[in-house]
Amino acid sequence: MRNEYIPYPAIIKSIQAESFDTKTFRVVFEDKDLAVNFDYKSGQFMEVSLLGLGEAPISITSSPVQKGFLEFTIRGMGRLTQAILQLNIEDKIHLRGPYGNSFPFEEVKGKNLYFVAGGIGLPPLRSLIQTVFNKRADFGKVKILYGAKTPDMLCFKDELKSWSGIADTEVLLTVDEPDGNWRGNVGVVTGLWDKTDIDGAGGIAYVCGPPIMIKFVIAKLLKSGFKEENIYVTLERYMKCGIGKCGHCNIGEKFVCIDGPVFSYSRLEKFPDKERAIA
Amino acid sequence: MKQFVLKKDNVRDLCIAACGEWETYVPVESAGRDVHFLKIEDENKESLLDKLALDYEYTVVPPKILAFPQLESLFEFGEQKIAETAKPSAKRFLFGLRACDVKAILFLDDFYRRNFEDIYYLNKSNNKLLVIVGCKKPLENCFCTSARTGPFLQKGFDLQLVDVGDEYVVEAGSKKGEEFVNSYKKFFDKVSKDDVENSKITKRVAREAVAIRLDFEKAIKRFCEDKIPTQIYERIAERCIYCGGCLYVCPTCSCFNVFDERKGNFGRRSRNWDACVFEGYTREASGHNPRSEKWIRTSRRYEHKLKYDYLVTGMSGCVGCGRCLTSCPVHIGISQVIEEVSKT
Numbered sequence: 001m002r003n004e005y006i007p008y009p010a011i012i013k014s015i016q017a018e019s020f021d022t023k024t025f026r027v028v029f030e031d032k033d034l035a036v037n038f039d040y041k042s043g044q045f046m047e048v049s050l051l052g053l054g055e056a057p058i059s060i061t062s063s064p065v066q067k068g069f070l071e072f073t074i075r076g077m078g079r080l081t082q083a084i085l086q087l088n089i090e091d092k093i094h095l096r097g098p099y100g101n102s103f104p105f106e107e108v109k110g111k112n113l114y115f116v117a118g119g120i121g122l123p124p125l126r127s128l129i130q131t132v133f134n135k136r137a138d139f140g141k142v143k144i145l146y147g148a149k150t151p152d153m154l155c156f157k158d159e160l161k162s163w164s165g166i167a168d169t170e171v172l173l174t175v176d177e178p179d180g181n182w183r184g185n186v187g188v189v190t191g192l193w194d195k196t197d198i199d200g201a202g203g204i205a206y207v208c209g210p211p212i213m214i215k216f217v218i219a220k221l222l223k224s225g226f227k228e229e230n231i232y233v234t235l236e237r238y239m240k241c242g243i244g245k246c247g248h249c250n251i252g253e254k255f256v257c258i259d260g261p262v263f264s265y266s267r268l269e270k271f272p273d274k275e276r277a278i279a
Numbered sequence: 280m281k282q283f284v285l286k287k288d289n290v291r292d293l294c295i296a297a298c299g300e301w302e303t304y305v306p307v308e309s310a311g312r313d314v315h316f317l318k319i320e321d322e323n324k325e326s327l328l329d330k331l332a333l334d335y336e337y338t339v340v341p342p343k344i345l346a347f348p349q350l351e352s353l354f355e356f357g358e359q360k361i362a363e364t365a366k367p368s369a370k371r372f373l374f375g376l377r378a379c380d381v382k383a384i385l386f387l388d389d390f391y392r393r394n395f396e397d398i399y400y401l402n403k404s405n406n407k408l409l410v411i412v413g414c415k416k417p418l419e420n421c422f423c424t425s426a427r428t429g430p431f432l433q434k435g436f437d438l439q440l441v442d443v444g445d446e447y448v449v450e451a452g453s454k455k456g457e458e459f460v461n462s463y464k465k466f467f468d469k470v471s472k473d474d475v476e477n478s479k480i481t482k483r484v485a486r487e488a489v490a491i492r493l494d495f496e497k498a499i500k501r502f503c504e505d506k507i508p509t510q511i512y513e514r515i516a517e518r519c520i521y522c523g524g525c526l527y528v529c530p531t532c533s534c535f536n537v538f539d540e541r542k543g544n545f546g547r548r549s550r551n552w553d554a555c556v557f558e559g560y561t562r563e564a565s566g567h568n569p570r571s572e573k574w575i576r577t578s579r580r581y582e583h584k585l586k587y588d589y590l591v592t593g594m595s596g597c598v599g600c601g602r603c604l605t606s607c608p609v610h611i612g613i614s615q616v617i618e619e620v621s622k623t
Binding site: 238 | 540
């Protein structure tokens with residue numbers, strides 16, 4: 001019997017500051033076989049540990065099309081994540097996983113893809129965005145709608161620029177609180193609906209962000225003609241074990257850790273109202 | 280089903296003999312009169328068996344604690360290196376369980392095997408012999424006949440003992456149970472026609488003594504139809520002090536928290552019992568809490584047992600043991616909720 005609770009050591013190989021409170025860590029498993037052979041799907045998460053401080057579920061930000069390393073974008077929010085932000089290159093963390101389901105990928109080939117993210121909600125989607133761009137010709141139009149509180153708090157600033165240069169791809173950004181240098185859109189992410197053409201017929205939408213944002217984005221998507229089963233939301237919940245045992249992430253008879261974190265809106269709708277994952 | 284007889288005078292010697300081969304647990308009365316399942320070993324067997332309490336009313340702490348301790352180390356670490364602590368237990372002989380608690384053990388076994396296997400639980404639970412000593416005098420808060428979990432079972436146990444006076448009629452519910460009787464046959468006798476008739480009387484008397492009668496099926500149907508008036512939860516929320524005690528003593532509650540401790544370079548990761556009625560149970564680091572309202576946590580607590588467990592396993596997560604009501608400082612029990620819901 002495998003002991004799923006034992007994590008494996010990994011070494012931080014590079015650190016990219018995304019904003020004042022968020023960094024992207026590239027890590028490589030210490031074990032050479034694991035480093036080379038580790039496989040996962042876009043949308044899955046890992047349990048990330050600092051021994052002595054604890055463990056938290058963090059979605060994998062990198063794409064499985066790039067082997068040999070994993071990336072995690074982490075905002076300093078609680079005790080553990082704040083301590084992770086203090087780490088340096090060559091420091092050790094511990095990982096176990098991958099856990100959870102993943103975004104539908106093969107099934108959506110040929111379709112127009114819409115990614116809608118708020119704040120720290122882009123990192124989980126970035127894995128899929130990279131996977132899609134790795135086979136760009138297999139998909140229709142790609143639109144990335146991304147909002148953050150301030151310009152500084154937008155993740156992957158350089159990548160956002162390079163994505164907008166890819167054929168048939170549009171990147172729309174907005175911030176709530178612009179600074180002096182910001183020349184772009186101001187306001188919530190649903191405000192971007194006025195800036196581009198969003199046609200839900202035959203389109204697939206991937207949504208990640210704070211609960212209140214998810215709620216308003218879903219309303220907009222439905223209005224734009226997306227089918228309920230074509231809207232995918234990746235949820236965040238307080239989690240401990242990641243393997244459907246500790247109970248914390250339960251919603252109805254499901255566990256976000258093993259039945260999710262990706263749920264179609266048609267599935268989300270079936271959750272009892274009072275336990276809805278979205279606000 | 281094969282039947283045998285075990286004279287009460289032989290119980291002590293059987294337990295002593297069994298503990299040579301099995302890790303043997305029996306119900307023992309403590310100084311405070313509470314009964315706990317304790318391991319009998321060479322050095323303590325006489326003193327513990329002096330306090331063997333097979334006619335106990337109930338154990339405050341359910342037998343889940345034998346495989347799911349309240350606090351358990353998952354692994355230790357030093358200098359960033361992990362030392363695994365999981366190791367399989369010896370085969371276990373659990374003697375003197377109540378029927379409802381055996382149902383709960385089977386429920387938890389299934390839960391910990393489903394999807395990912397939980398090695399810490401299964402190490403302790405995979406190799407065991409479940410021996411029921413059926414309830415003769417059910418407590419006032421029990422409702423096992425309504426939950427169909429007792430006071431005696433048809434299956435699920437390895438051996439089931441039915442008190443018929445100076446002896447027990449022993450029913451073998453599995454091959455493992457039969458093999459156990461064969462390996463310790465000097466303690467067992469042949470069963471007579473009278474014994475069998477007497478065992479039926481004992482079962483009937485016990486069944487009729489269960490005072491609380493609930494329309495369990497109807498309540499579960501209501502829960503599954505999602506037709507529970509929220510006032511039921513709101514009224515409980517007004518009185519409940521959210522201490523979590525009912526969930527700690529619930530024989531099927533399995534939620535746990537995981538935490539790290541560290542001293543210098545050394546430390547350990549452990550898990551301990553948690554409860555879904557706690558405000559911090561679903562609170563995220565950002566402060567966002569999908570179940571910040573008390574009545575929503577209350578609805579989760581009851582719907583998990585009576586709806587979601589049923590949807591996933593076909594079995595209710597409540598086995599009718601009555602511990603939640605018995606332990607509650609403000610006199611709330613799941614039986615009251617079942618009764619109220621079945622009348623809606």
